Amino acid sequence: MTSSSPLIRAFTIAALAAVALVEVFPYLWMLTTSLKDLPSVTQFPPTLLPHPPRWDNYARAWSSGPFLHYAMNNVIQTLGILVLQLFFGCLAGYGFSKARFRGRDACFLIVIACLVVPPQVRFVPLYMLFSKLGLLNTYASLIVPYAVSALGTFLIREAFMQISDDIVDAARVDGAGVLTIIFRIMAPIARPTLVACSLFSVVYHWNDFFWPLVMTTNEAVRTLPIGVAMLREEGTGARWHIIMAGSMFVVAPVLVVFAVAQRHIIRAFTFTSLK
Amino acid sequence: MKRRRQETWLGWGLVAPSLLLFALVYLYPVAYSAWVSVYEWDLATPARYVGLQNYRALWSAEFGEVVANTVSYSVGVVVLSQALGLALALALNNRTRLGALFQASIFSSYVVSWVAVSLLWIWLLDPQYGLVTYLLRLVGLPSVNWLGDHRIALWSLVLVTVWKTVGYPLVIYLAGLQAIPGDLLEAAALDGAGSWQRFRHITWPLLAPTSLFLLITLTVASFQGFDIVRIMTQGGPVTATMIYVYYIYEQAFQYFKLGKASAAVVIFFALIVGLTFLQWLLFRRRLHYTA
Numbered sequence: 416m417t418s419s420s421p422l423i424r425a426f427t428i429a430a431l432a433a434v435a436l437v438e439v440f441p442y443l444w445m446l447t448t449s450l451k452d453l454p455s456v457t458q459f460p461p462t463l464l465p466h467p468p469r470w471d472n473y474a475r476a477w478s479s480g481p482f483l484h485y486a487m488n489n490v491i492q493t494l495g496i497l498v499l500q501l502f503f504g505c506l507a508g509y510g511f512s513k514a515r516f517r518g519r520d521a522c523f524l525i526v527i528a529c530l531v532v533p534p535q536v537r538f539v540p541l542y543m544l545f546s547k548l549g550l551l552n553t554y555a556s557l558i559v560p561y562a563v564s565a566l567g568t569f570l571i572r573e574a575f576m577q578i579s580d581d582i583v584d585a586a587r588v589d590g591a592g593v594l595t596i597i598f599r600i601m602a603p604i605a606r607p608t609l610v611a612c613s614l615f616s617v618v619y620h621w622n623d624f625f626w627p628l629v630m631t632t633n634e635a636v637r638t639l640p641i642g643v644a645m646l647r648e649e650g651t652g653a654r655w656h657i658i659m660a661g662s663m664f665v666v667a668p669v670l671v672v673f674a675v676a677q678r679h680i681i682r683a684f685t686f687t688s689l690k
Numbered sequence: 691m692k693r694r695r696q697e698t699w700l701g702w703g704l705v706a707p708s709l710l711l712f713a714l715v716y717l718y719p720v721a722y723s724a725w726v727s728v729y730e731w732d733l734a735t736p737a738r739y740v741g742l743q744n745y746r747a748l749w750s751a752e753f754g755e756v757v758a759n760t761v762s763y764s765v766g767v768v769v770l771s772q773a774l775g776l777a778l779a780l781a782l783n784n785r786t787r788l789g790a791l792f793q794a795s796i797f798s799s800y801v802v803s804w805v806a807v808s809l810l811w812i813w814l815l816d817p818q819y820g821l822v823t824y825l826l827r828l829v830g831l832p833s834v835n836w837l838g839d840h841r842i843a844l845w846s847l848v849l850v851t852v853w854k855t856v857g858y859p860l861v862i863y864l865a866g867l868q869a870i871p872g873d874l875l876e877a878a879a880l881d882g883a884g885s886w887q888r889f890r891h892i893t894w895p896l897l898a899p900t901s902l903f904l905l906i907t908l909t910v911a912s913f914q915g916f917d918i919v920r921i922m923t924q925g926g927p928v929t930a931t932m933i934y935v936y937y938i939y940e941q942a943f944q945y946f947k948l949g950k951a952s953a954a955v956v957i958f959f960a961l962i963v964g965l966t967f968l969q970w971l972l973f974r975r976r977l978h979y980t981a
Contacts, residue, residue: 427781428788434778435795438853442798444821445810460824503708510704515697522705529716531966535914535935536959539942539951540719540726563711593700622803624917629943640805644921647809655813662806669801677794680801685861 442666449473449660456656469656476646476661481634485642486664492557492627492638493620499562500616501609507563508571509597513583523572529565538629545630556630557638561620567612574605611683614676618669639665720959727952734946744953752929753937753954759844760934764912766848767855772904774852775859776897780889782860783867793864797857804854808921811850812837840930843923847931851918855911859904866900867893899973906969910962934958 448456450468455461476482511523537560545556578601586596602609624640631637646654646661673680727744731737778796782789799807814821815836823833836846870893878888916935919925925932925940932940938958942951 431778431781431789431792435792438799438857439795441810441814441853444814445806448813457819459819460828461819461821503711506704507708510701514701514704516701517698519701519705522709525709525712525717529712531963532716532720532959533910533914533962535916535938536723536955536962537715537719539938539948539955540722541715542942543722543948544718559711560715563708563715565712565716568708593704618801622801622805624803624805624920628920629939640803643803643809644805647812647921653816653819655816655819658809659813662803662809665803666806669803670798673794673798673801677797681794681797681861684800684858685865 442670445659445662445666448655449663451656453654453656457653472656472660473663476657476664479649479657479661480642480645482639482642482661482664484634485637485639488554488557488636489621489638489640491554492623493617495554495558496561496620497613497616499558500564500567501613503563504567504571504612505597505602505609507568508575509593509601511568511572512575513580513601526565526568530569532565534560534626538626542629552631552633552636554636557627557636560626564612564616567616570608570612571605574608575601578604610679611686614680614683618672618680621669622665723952723955723959725952726948727956729949731948732946733948737949740949744949745957747950748953748957755929756932756934756937759930759932760913762844763848763851763915763931763933764909766845767851767912768905768908770848771852771856771908772859772901774856775904776863776901778856778860779863779867780893782864793857793860796860799854800857802854804917805921807850807854808918811853812922815846837923838927840927843927843930847915847918847922850922851912851915855908859908862904863897863900866897870896902972903969906965906972910965913958913961 447463447465449472450465450470451472452465452469455465507526511519511526541556541560542551545551545553550556582600582604583596586600591600622640623638624644627636627638627641631641643658643661643665646658726737728739728741729737730740730743782793815823817823817833817835817838822836826833834842837843874892875888878892883891914935915933916939919931919933919936920939923931925936934954935958938951938954941947941954
């Protein structure tokens with residue numbers, strides 16, 4: 416707001432600070448709970464700070480399930496999806512923007528149509544399909560359904576369209592193959608778009624609970640969000656210090672990335688939706 | 691001529707892998723759902739053609755409650771997060787370092803896992819040892835059974851959802867506000883318009899496209915809610931928090947009623963397509979106006 420009195424400004428800042436506190440304090444509560452022992456978790460009124468901090472809660476949470484597996488599976492799932500989405504997205508993005516062939520724009524309508532098909536529409540049929548193929552409880556069932564992203568393909572095509580044909584022609588005259596043109600010339604120019612799509616994809620799939628829940632029943636391929644959710648189901652009584660410590664395994668990496676790259680992430684989320 | 695043919699091959703070669711995958715993991719599921727929705731099928735015995743019976747079976751008190759719950763949840767989430775997001779965006783609209791810090795801390799929850807957020811809030815709302823219970827008691831208010839009382843549980847989920855997702859409307863509204871020319875507001879101020887009048891007659895009308903965009907995207911997103919219900923309430927107490935996608939999930943994987951679940955999927959898909967089409971219509975009209 417332009418010109419406002421100091422009183423209104425002070426009130427605004429106080430209100431904002433209150434909202435920010437309500438948004439952030441629960442995470443601090445998560446952290447302090449994760450460092451308490453059982454008696455202080457079930458103490459009423461609660462205390463703010465744990466004393467002494469019980470760092471071994473993290474070791475106990477980690478060893479209360481195959482968390483090394485969960486974490487590795489989470490990384491494999493997230494990176495596998497990211498690499499495939501970028502690879503197919505760049506190929507198709509180039510095909511739909513720079514290659515000239517009959518039927519191109521009609522085919523692109525298929526991609527547009529896929530924009531309106533959310534995972535909640537896809538999970539029952541794909542569960543049946545993977546079950547028929549004997550592929551439940553495999554990395555394929557986690558990764559293949561997300562190997563192509565309609566939004567990603569759409570945005571990469573837009574970015575490639577902005578790149579002048581002269582650059583492509585010049586590279587072709589120099590004898591560059593199509594893959595060189597796509598990944599060595601176009602992709603670096605379209606970097607802001609690729610970064611935005613990647614951050615969006617990584618955050619979404621790192622946190623994803625719904626899809627692995629449907630596709631996996633076996634600990635060997637389950638991911639962190641499932642493992643963390645199971646901490647509560649299998650535990651007896653109020654083991655909140657262990658559950659909160661376990662939650663940190665999913666939350667901490669995202670918050671660290673967010674703290675480092677928050678401007679990129681916020682831009683990624685506004686950019687991918689405002690197009 | 692040869693060159694042209696070569697380019698056609700190249701073009702198809704580049705888009706074909708993606709198109710095949712899109713067909714397999716996006717379009718096939720839609721067609722398959724439509725097909726299964728006219729069969730009765732429990733996985734164990736062969737599927738039996740039943741026509742529209744699955745859709746008629748959805749026309750029940752149980753499903754009516756699911757729809758009512760979903761609508762309540764969506765309306766609650768959309769109205770609250772949009773109003774709060776707008777208020778916060780207006781307050782944060784001058785770029786200061788403190789403002790950027792507030793924005794980042796409010797947005798941070800948006801990128802945190804639903805599982806972790808749901809677990810955290812079960813703990814905060816714990817009727818015995820929870821922090822919220824303690825704070826309420828501290829100011830002399832009676833304690834509330836947030837997740838156990840069937841009249842309150844759905845609204846508790848609404849509040850947690852708004853807490854987690856309000857950063858999104860905030861940043862979208864901020865982007866919208868930044869597109870409003872500053873001299874327009876200054877000119878109005880010089881003409882003696884107060885801040886409420888400037889908001890009412892300049893900011894709010896110019897934000898209308900942003901508001902519409904948020905209204906539709908937030909509605910679609912809230913229709914898709916699942917994780918929070920699965921973790922916090924499993925649809926309960928009884929069926930008080932049974933919302934649409936959780937219902938589909940239960941029909942398919944708890945009761946193995948594949949036909950009925952698919953019929954519910956088809957209706958869900960039609961709704962999403964309808965809302966997206968509406969957005970496209972409105973968005974096109976806006977382009978028309980500004981062009």
